[in-house]
Amino acid sequence: MRRAVSAARIALVSVAVVLALAIASVVVLASIDQRALTERVVDRVVAGASESLGREVTFEGARGRLLPDARVTIEGLRVAGRAGEPPLVEVDELQVQLRTWPILRSLGREVAIREVAAVRPSVQLIRDAEGSWNVEDLARERAGAEAEVTLARLETVDGTVSVIDRGAQGASETAVALTDVDAEAEMHGRALSRLRVRAALASRAQNLDVDLAFDVARGGAGVAHALEGGFPRVRGTIALRDADLVRLGGVVPAGMSRVLRGGRVGVEADVATRDDGHYELRGDARLSGVRMRGGEPAEGSMRVNARVDPASPATFRAEVERASLRGPGVELAGSGTFTASPRRVTFDAHGPLLDLDVLLAAMPEGAKRADEGRRDVVPPGVRRTLEDTSARGTVRFDRVVSGPLELQDLAATARLRAGVLELEAGEAKLYGGRVVASGTRVDLGPEVPAWTLRARLESVDVAAMTRDVSGDEPLIGALTGRIDATGAGARWEDVQSSAGGSGVIELHDGTLTTGDLSAAVATAAGDALRLAGRGSARVDAVREGRTDLGALRIAFRIEQGSVVLRQPLTVEAPFGAARLDGRIGLDRSLELSGTAVLSPDFIDEIAGVRPAGPIEVPLSIGGSLSEPEVSLSSEALASALSETALREGARVLEQELGERAGEGLRDLGRRIPIPGL
Structure with a gap:
């Protein structure tokens, strides 16, 4: 009985002490100058962000409170963009939650941030006409600076990320890449230990899930640490479900947004750090219901392995394996590689069928020329991309169809350099004979592409060819010979007016019908x-x-x-x-x-x-x-x-x-x- 009474007394004393401390805390908090505390928090957050990013950070107002929880709300926060560009980041409200004990202990003179929540942030990623992004120079001039802000958790609610790709003429092509962004970052001191992101990528509903864990024991994820080359090891997953290809806009390669008329893409990938410190992404991508201009739905899939050195992002490299695309007019499989700097592509494509009419109908619509009232064969954005890209690869198809013409057993090696596409080697069966087109090239740089045709014909059935092209057979016989011609454009009117060259043709067993x-x-x-x-x-x-x-x-x-x-x-x-x-x-x-x-x-x-x-x-x-x-x-x-x-x-x-x-x-x-x- 005595022991029970003693326990009850101890409990009552403990409760009394807790109540007393709570009352004392309330009294102390009530006596603290909230305005001064708010100013200290705002100064630390704004100055720290500006120091870390190397950009001016401004805000419209701030308000603080100590009860029921200590926090400061910064309104209208903006991180400046480059000269002549909109802000890099805009945040409606930045809610900074504080640790209570440092405030009590120092009577408001010390502040320690526990969590930060960004409400409705907007991030604008801009690439200028020279191809540089507005985030490439962040913190370069202040690489040794480090904000004096430590926190345990960073949260983003209802955010937006926009991508703006500016053309050479200053016109902008904008696409909202991410909307409805909810992100949660767990911090270990100044290092990031866990990142979870849910967002809508080219979708009305959240369809992107990112879950990454960082090994803080083997390197932090702070700004200074990253700039010193101590990039953290990471592991996790990325999943994307049913993203609308049409809405990807500037995220897809230049000009492709004018090609796509429908379709969805999904990705499931694992992210990890390799033994050499490079980040690696391995996963599968799926395409469904892909519609291009004038085309019917197609399905596709591929296995992707991408690697990047965090100390040198320009070394990004991706390998595509087991790629396939199936739909009306196209059945192909293949593989390839891509490196970012210099931009280089290798490819190997093969399959039973390739319909060039379907492919050309799906090409981006050219820009209309005011002087001639016609459209460029290749749009300016695509031309610039091709001029900066080198590519080499092989194609092998059982059948290649272009209107009534048909090639069989096509085998070719092609090279793209400085905007010039050349067939290093190419041959195919053509109407009972063979055509060899090695050395044929097309300069895609001009508004109207210039081409050089080098073709050798061997025993081609001229009657079958003219029958398929024009529906009649004015000539019968077998053609053998060579043609070396130059010209410009793809429209027949352009070809007729620009074609020049020479050749020698032999007609065997000929008959004029x-x-x-x-x-x-x-x-x-x-x-x-x-x-x-x-x-x-x-x-x-x-x-x-x-x-x-x-x-x-x-x-x-x-x-x-x-x-x-x-x-x-x-x-x-x-x-x-x-x-x-x-x-x-x-x-x-x-x-x-x-x-x-x-x-x-x-x-x-x-x-x-x-x-x-x-x-x-x-x-x-x-x-x-x-x-x-x-x-x-x-x-x-x-x-x-x-x-x-x-x-x-x-x-x-x-x-x-x-x-x-x-x-x-x-x-x-x-x-x-x-x-x-």
Whole structure:
């Protein structure tokens, strides 16, 4: 009983002591100058932040309280941006919670911060036209300074992070990267020991979870410690669910925001520090429902391994493994690497199908040119990125389709350097033959890209190719040869006006299916014979509709939208031969002229007159390959036939007179004996 009473007395005394201390604490707190305490806290926080960041930090007002908990609220806090730029950070309220005992012990002369909560902070990350970010110079000039603020916990409520990427012309392309940011940082002295972040990344709801732990025993995470190179070891996870690709804006590579029309991306990754001190991220990314301009949904996935040296972020390197993309017009897999500085890419892509029309339809829409009312093939932002990027890799596809054209078994090695894309090696099957395009290059730097085509054709079925391109078969045969051409642009109008170069093409077993040159020549010969007074000539002994060309060798140059013959073209035909010069338009128009060489057999067959040798008359071919128009000089042929007829008549008359004279002499000899006869 006595022991129970003693325990009760002790408990009552303890309660009384606690109450007394609480009352005393309240009395002491009530006696402290709250305004002076608030000023000390604000001075420490604002001066400490300015000292650590090397930027001016301002605020609009502050208020403090000691009960029921000691805290100071700083309103309208701003961290200045670079000259001419908006603030780097803006915070509606910065709630600074204080430790009570140091305040009581020092009667308000000492302050110790326990927690800081930033309510509705806004961070603006800006990259200028030269490519530098507004956070790259933070604390560089005050690397030895360290704020005298220690705390156990830092919290962010309802924050926003914006990314602003400024173009060369000063126009800005802005995208909200993170919204609804709730973050909690646990501190160990001045070192960060744990970081948890929940935010909405390109989503209306929070879909980003970051959980990182820092090994403070092996290095702190304070500003000064980081600047000295003592970067903390870290481990944790990053998870992103269903981020809207369209809303990523400036986060995706330049120009891609104008490509995407829909789709979502998800990432699950582990973060850790390697033995060499580099940070490493390993994880899987998934793409779903990806829609690009004019395209249908596609699905994709990849395995990513990224590494960065915290002392040199420019050494960032990422490796992509087991990448795949599947959708209408594209089925590919591959791998690649990316390094940030210098920006370098390697790639290996392969698959059963690549539809270039789908790819080109998905390319960013070019900027409209006011002077010509047309759009650039490659937008300025993409051109700048390509000029600063070097790339090299291989592509292998079973089928590559562009409109009606189709390549098979494509294998190529490509290189991008200073904005110039070049095929170091490239070949494919093309309509029963083969095309080799090694050395072909495109300069993507100009507003209208300039290109150089170096192609070698081997036994390409020209009928199958023209049938797929234009729906008809004006020519039949196999093409072999080479083409070296230059030009600019991708639109047909630009190609026609800019193309130049040369080449040599051989057509084997050639046939013109849209017209019979012999029929056209025979018709013209009939007109000529009637002019020569031989209306009974036969002109129906030739075939109609086709011309056998046999083997042709065409040496040409390309200029002003036409293929211009460098050497006369000789065509063997049933009527004899034709020697032609002139041009064939890239639109398949014909402007050819020369001579038709009519054989004696042909003349004898249709006119019943056999000349001593071939007859040459002027010949021209106009129209197009689909509808050639043959014109033969009837007057010249009539004159040649008249001369031939006169020579033939004189020969016959001479022969007849000679035969008659000989017969007369023999008859006279029989009547009058003459010695020797």
